[in-house]
Amino acid sequence: MDELALVHAALQGDLDAFNRLVLAYQDMAFNVSYRMLSDEDAAEDVTQTAFISAYRHLADFRGGSFKAWVMRMVTNACYDELRRRQRRPTVPLTPYDPDEEEEMESPAWLADDSPSPEEQVSAAELDRAVQHCLQELPDEFRVVAVMVDVEGMDYQEVAVVIGKPLGTIKSRLARARLKLRDCLQGFWELLPAKFRLSGEGQP
Amino acid sequence: MKTQITNREWQQLSDFLDARLSPREQADLEKRLADRADLRVCLEDLKQTRAVLKAAPHRRAPRNFTLRPEMAPARRKLWRGWVPTFSFASIAATFVAGVMLLGQFLPMASQAPMMASAPEAATKELSEPTPMIITWGNPSPVGMGMGGGGGPETSPGLSDGKMPVPTPVTPPTLLPAIPNQPDSPPDAVAPHTIEDNSGGGLILGLPAEAEQGQVITADPLPRDAEADHQSGGWQPWVTAGAFGLAILFAVLALRFRRR
Numbered sequence: 001m002d003e004l005a006l007v008h009a010a011l012q013g014d015l016d017a018f019n020r021l022v023l024a025y026q027d028m029a030f031n032v033s034y035r036m037l038s039d040e041d042a043a044e045d046v047t048q049t050a051f052i053s054a055y056r057h058l059a060d061f062r063g064g065s066f067k068a069w070v071m072r073m074v075t076n077a078c079y080d081e082l083r084r085r086q087r088r089p090t091v092p093l094t095p096y097d098p099d100e101e102e103e104m105e106s107p108a109w110l111a112d113d114s115p116s117p118e119e120q121v122s123a124a125e126l127d128r129a130v131q132h133c134l135q136e137l138p139d140e141f142r143v144v145a146v147m148v149d150v151e152g153m154d155y156q157e158v159a160v161v162i163g164k165p166l167g168t169i170k171s172r173l174a175r176a177r178l179k180l181r182d183c184l185q186g187f188w189e190l191l192p193a194k195f196r197l198s199g200e201g202q203p
Numbered sequence: 204m205k206t207q208i209t210n211r212e213w214q215q216l217s218d219f220l221d222a223r224l225s226p227r228e229q230a231d232l233e234k235r236l237a238d239r240a241d242l243r244v245c246l247e248d249l250k251q252t253r254a255v256l257k258a259a260p261h262r263r264a265p266r267n268f269t270l271r272p273e274m275a276p277a278r279r280k281l282w283r284g285w286v287p288t289f290s291f292a293s294i295a296a297t298f299v300a301g302v303m304l305l306g307q308f309l310p311m312a313s314q315a316p317m318m319a320s321a322p323e324a325a326t327k328e329l330s331e332p333t334p335m336i337i338t339w340g341n342p343s344p345v346g347m348g349m350g351g352g353g354g355p356e357t358s359p360g361l362s363d364g365k366m367p368v369p370t371p372v373t374p375p376t377l378l379p380a381i382p383n384q385p386d387s388p389p390d391a392v393a394p395h396t397i398e399d400n401s402g403g404g405l406i407l408g409l410p411a412e413a414e415q416g417q418v419i420t421a422d423p424l425p426r427d428a429e430a431d432h433q434s435g436g437w438q439p440w441v442t443a444g445a446f447g448l449a450i451l452f453a454v455l456a457l458r459f460r461r462r
Contacts, residue, residue, distance in 0.1 A: 019269035030264040044265060051268050055275055123260050130259040148221075149256035155223065174217035175210075181252040191255065 003066040011058055018058070022051050025067060028151055029074045035146040036078040038135050050077040068160040071153075075143055075161055082139055125190045133183035141176035148173055208245060216246050220253060286460050293452035300445030307438050 001024065009017035029050060033043035050073040061069050130150075134142050143162060147153040148169075153161075159169050184191065215232050218224050224232060236242050 015270060015272060015275055022269050023267065026264040026268045027261070029268070031262045034262045040262070040265065043262075047264070048268050051270060052274060055270055126255065126258060127260045130256060145256065149253050150259055150261075152257070155221070170218055170223060171214060174214035177217055177249055177252050178213050180256065181248050184252060184255055 004063065007058065007061055007066060010055070018055055021066065021070070025070055026051070028067075029071065032071065032074055032143075032146055032151060033078055035131065035134055035150060036075075036139075036142060037081060038131055042081055046077045046081050047074065050074040053077065065157055065160060067153075068157040071147070071157075072161045072163070078143070079139065122192050125187075126192060129184060129187035129190055132187075133180050136183050137176055137179055141172050141179065144169055144172045145176040145180060149177070208241060212242065213245070216242070216249055219246070220249055286456050289452045289456035289459065293449050293456060296445045296449035296452060300442050300449060303438060303442040303445060307442065 001020065003021065006017040006021050010021070026047065030043055030047045033046045033050075034040060037043050037046065050070070053076075054070050054073045057073070134146065137145065140162075144158060147158045147161065148155065155166055155169050155173075159166050162169075164172075212235075215224065215228065219229065219232055236246065
């Protein structure tokens with residue numbers, strides 16, 4: 001897929017060309033949004049907003065990595081949503097029970113060809129632990145950890161995404177990993193055996 | 204086993220995991236890893252942490268986020284097309300305001316010594332009676348020292364009323380210069396060859412032919428200064444207006460840029 005050609009076509013008004021780019025990056029965009037916001041509905045809204053914003057500002061794309069550029073839109077949309085939450089925090093009308101919601105609404109229980117229930121439980125526990133610990137991080141650390149360790153993005157791309165120098169990325173990533181390690185040790189019993197930490201090496 | 208490793212070592216371990224160390228730093232860290240068990244434990248913890256994060260389930264997009272034509276903003280170019288215009292206008296207005304501001308202050312700075320003494324001089328001048336100087340086209344009055352003597356002798360307050368006064372006396376500040384006295388025949392005065400180098404010779408010397416019979420008064424406010432004084436009134440307004448426009452255009456540019 002020639003991204004630059006698709007961008008050029010989109011600039012000429014070819015919406016289908018832009019939608020091909022959307023399809024290529026929507027999973028990553030949604031996953032980053034979800035890891036940042038810890039809310040699927042909000043992540044969905046933010047992802048859609050980010051792609052609309054990307055289309056509007058496509059003329060500002062000056063080449064380079066389109067993935068980094070579009071993920072910057074996603075990150076900025078996530079920051080906007082986090083700021084909005086800080087300004088107007090919302091409280092659910094009914095007490096939130098993650099366990100109950102998981103059992104009642106998870107479509108994974110209905111699938112036949114999915115992994116075994118034990119594996120699903122294990123994956124769900126891992127996901128919950130990771131998400132919990134990611135939420136404990138400051139926003140600027142979380143975005144770096146999600147992009148590098150969860151999404152496997154390159155340092156340079158992340159530097160472009162958040163507009164910080166490479167040294168800042170390295171520093172934030174190291175501190176994020178340190179905090180995550182400390183946090184994940186609290187979920188030691190819940191993690192799969194292969195991921196269990198030593199529990200030693202406290203700084 | 205409790206360990207104490209520095210933040211710098213943590214960052215080196217993190218960079219080491221991603222192969223981001225220089226060969227020299229890597230060799231140095233490997234040497235320390237071989238020597239210190241606490242560093243090795245921490246490195247293993249970091250490896251596990253990274254593995255946990257990588258193993259976290261990836262959420263797939265619950266739906267397609269492709270744009271429909273009605274979702275594609277058609278007004279983008281319209282709004283954004285104004286951004287350069289407003290940006291340029293803001294810069295231009297700032298420049299104009301800056302030039303106006305400099306124009307107001309720079310002449311003041313260069314003329315500051317003169318202007319500093321000007322109010323005192325003006326006050327002193329106003330406190331004293333403005334001498335009225337009358338030049339006579341006829342031979343000097345008898346007993347008046349050939350036209351000399353200055354203002355006090357010819358001022359209305361000291362005049363005994365018997366002296367011929369060629370022109371009515373009005374307050375000096377309101378009296379315009381009278382070009383010529385029609386009733387004073389210029390040919391009645393013999394041409395003089397005396398050259399007065401003192402700037403007109405109005406008091407002691409004989410006036411020039413064209414100046415005979417004129418009432419000369421000191422103009423308290425020269426025409427140019429008055430014009431400058433009057434013209435200086437609009438400069439602050441223009442400067443303030445330019446600054447206001449600069450701010451307005453900058454706000455508009457920023458606003459349309461965000462759309």
